[in-house]
Amino acid sequence: MLELRPDIKSHLKEAIVQALGVLGLQELPEIIVQETPAGKEGDYGTPVAMGLARALRKAPPQIAADLVQNIQLPAWVRRTFVAGGYLNFELEPAFLVQAALEPIQPFPQTAGKVLLEHTSVNPNKELHVGHLRNICLGDSLARILRFAGRNLEVMNYIDDTGRQAAESLYALEYFGLGSPEGYGKYDHWVGDAYVRLHQEMEDPDKKVAIEQGVQKTLHRLEEGGLRLEVDKILRSQLQTIYRLGAEYNALVWESDIVREGLLAKAMKALEGSPYVSRPREGKYAGAFVMDTSAFIPGLEDPYLVLIRSNGTSTYTAKDIGLQFWKMGILEGIKFQEYDTQPSGTRLYSTHPEGLPMPFGGASETINVVDARQSHALRVVQASLEVEGRHDLAERCFHLAYETVLLEGKQMSGRKGIVVSVDEVLDEAVQRVRAVIAEKNPDHPSPQEAAEQIGVGAVRFAMIKTEARKQIDFRYDQALSFEGDTGPYIQYAYARAGSILRKAEEQGVSSERTDFSLTTSHEVALAKHLLRFPEVLQDAARNKAPHILAQYLLELAAAWSSFYNAKTPDGRPATPVLTAPEGLRGVRLELVKALRQTLKQGLELLGLQAPEVM
């Protein structure tokens, strides 16, 4: 019996390398082992012979035939043969199925800490669907990287000294708003005031006074005098974030970064560099500027202001300070416990009265930020080069995602042309409730299931497309429960669970297995299951959760296909519970493995796996 799942492709590769040795090659080519396309003979194959034709002055089929003669393969390879220029392997069906039932090998732990920042939404209004993509992408990636063995720290940056926060807080004062009783969520209440303030500002007579008020509020924010007001908004936003299933290790407040002198220290650290200067004349007279031309080619004006001539620092300067802290160039922020998140993990936050804690100091960073900020992030990266830390500059990665359109149009938070995350989730859950009422009126816990499925549908819609593609948020698409959706995968999971429950009731759940009875249906499903570890590696390496999402769709489809398979005369071909003894055992084990993989995969995307739908 096997214990851990064997890496079939690696074993085949090793055998090919060994066989190539006999051919007397100067250097080994890259060896690719892939699954054979549907309809072709064999299970796995390699095109290696084709690339060797010139060097060996032989036709690929001949080379492949030579390899067949010389290759030594494990006993589980039933047949080795040449197909076109390909060298194909057909495996023992029993082995393939058995292999798929074994637990996957744990991923080796990678050295060094990775700091991933996501969300980083201004604490001034409710979250909208544009933020949704960031949170889902960031949180899913975090789950995948952790599972793939990275030592990961997840951070959310709170821009509490920004203009947006100031405008919102001033709006409350301006309109004389007291408490939001009876209004609902606090962040919505503040957000509405913010939008109204911008409407007022269209009037030039009012604009001047409002501007003064905003500036005053901005100063109070910088002094830390409105921390509790900001915190109220932030906690309200966190409710939505938790509902989505996203969590962090630490919140980092901008005001704390500034107050602890990290910004000043970062600027001081840069001062010695030949790439920074304080011009006495010209456009930048009196400002502290950085020349990025050596690191970002092709710019018309490579100079970037870090400290304005009036002594205030730019947003970029703050980002540089943060990045220097993230990568351990600077130290000294204090943390304290902030919250216990729904999963039970503690959330910490920077705080003036906190204590030093081992956050930051990572050897690699990932910033999940909208693609429009690409230039700004390149500047931050360049600042590491300016600091002489090419090693670190290479290890800061911008996960850039394209913007989300709303029914084909650009959103605008300022104008209030948005759909809030709360609104979308509520609508999704409500629609699922209706589906459950129709399809499963006796559902034991419809509200709980509706929450899992509705939120899952929204999350999956945000994850399934590659990050660099613009997505158009359309209600009917994001809230669809059929086809390429989260609920499709959840349904596959629930159906598998249903079979296992029935097997339990009938007392056959741990029946003996007879792998000699394996049919092509089990093999097809097993081969999909076997891809899981490789897919995860791929998703982690490319920092691309959509790779896992696409795989889960394929796996669920393979299972649905198995579930519904029919014989040529239209009878069920793959019953589990009524299968002959021995084969029933094999199928039950396969269903268990499938369920486990679906659950694991859903969890890594941040979706729940409901037992009953």
Place this chain on the structure above:
RNA sequence: GCACCCGUAGCUCAGUGGAUAGAGCGUUCGCCUCCGGAGCGAAAGGUCACAGGUUCGAGUCCUGUCGGGUGCGCCA
């Protein structure tokens, strides 16, 4: 103007240089004689934007063109 990203079926999208380019939605036709029809099977639908190039082999890599998006402030 310069830079970055995108262009694959009517629509929305997959597709580590490798075998006949695949899904979902929509359209048409079938399937509860089994364990959940939020499902399955089938049909129709393609100049992989265009033109060159590299390669044994290009949707995938390179160059150019066209189309779309975004960025390039002493704003945040």
